Amino acid sequence: MNKLLTCTTALVLTLGIAAPVMAKDTLALVVSTLNNPFFVSMKEGAEQKADELGYKLIVLDSQNDPSKELSNIEDLTTRQVKAILLNPTDSDAASNAARMVNRAGIPLVTLDRGVTRGKVVSHIASDNVAGGQLAGDFIAEKLGKGAKVVQLEGVAGASASRDRGQGFALAVAAHGFDLQASQPADFDRTKGLNVTENLLASKPDVQAIFAQNDEMALGALRAVRGAGKEIIIVGFDGTDEGIAAVKRGLLNATVAQQPELIGAMGVEAAVKLLNGEVIAEFQPVPLQIIVN
Incomplete structure (x- = not known):
């Protein structure tokens, strides 16, 4: 009996099913361009916060092209992401992307720039x-x-x-x-x-x-x-x-501005929403003027 249990245990371990491993829930960030240090910092802030909260974060670069942005959003609506963070290339053009997210029933949070039309659960930006x-x-x-x-x-x-x-x-x-x-x-x-x-x-x-x-x-x-x-x-x-x-x-x-904080607050807002918490429609991020 003990020998049988030992063999069974060895088989389970060999197959990699000794203990159930829960896959991380996935969020997505669509950023207007990563050819700009500000948005690179925003991405890094979002990645750090997602890792801290135990979420996987997909990051897609729209390369300042609204058509590329729409393609990125279309891709994400088929990948079962839990929420999408969008830093639009153009607030008017991004309305089509926002409505696509809305039709897919995925929560949408905008960062730094808003969208002219479409439902957004929270907008996070400096004043x-x-x-x-x-x-x-x-x-x-x-x-x-x-x-x-x-x-x-x-x-x-x-x-x-x-x-x-x-x-x-x-x-x-x-x-x-x-x-x-x-x-x-x-x-x-x-x-x-x-x-x-x-x-x-x-x-x-x-x-x-x-x-x-x-x-x-x-x-x-x-x-x-x-x-x-x-x-x-x-x-x-x-x-x-x-x-x-x-x-x-x-x-x-x-x-x-504080781009890292904008990215981090975006992830926090998405996670709070997924946990059933109420979040503000607009979350201002403090700014200051730096002089020589």
Whole structure:
């Protein structure tokens, strides 16, 4: 009898079924692009929190392409994920992706940027309007009323672009700035460089530049240095490279978000929802302005 039990036990162990192993529940994060340090940090924050809470996290990169984003979402709706975290490429275009998630009956949480249409259980982001105004207030502190400024806008249609622009517009009105130009550079460093070079050629008296993210601010910095000018540059996001540039006196300021915290809060929100807890429709993430 003992010999039989021993043989049976050995067989069970050999087959790998000695003890039931529960598969981890799976969440998914669809990020607008991983070619940007801010969103890499967001991904890392989400991954760390998912691991801490015992969930598997699938991460898909939309490469700033709404059609790729929709394809990513379509893929995930067939993979039995428990919840989807979406950082949209474009708030309007992402509405189709959101509705696809809704039809699949999967909870949707948006990070940093919202979607124009579709049901979202929670949106987690910095107060981008307040951040844009904060950037303008900083410029006013340095230059006073009536300063000649330009703005580098992010991706057209992204809620972050609209909100940061709205906040900066409030500061422009409050401080009587001469807004000489406001042009998109798609949150991209190279485009930030090229757009700024063109603006400096046509607007040689510019005193300050507000870039809606640090990547564009760093591009603008290259253009300003190449032109041999002294211009105040304020970025947004508080990326490691952006903060380092501020500390070195290259950028004047950056409105710092906490991308790791946004990612982590997204995972926490999804897990709470899956556990039957009530979560807020909007969860603001604190920000601050970092200056040299």
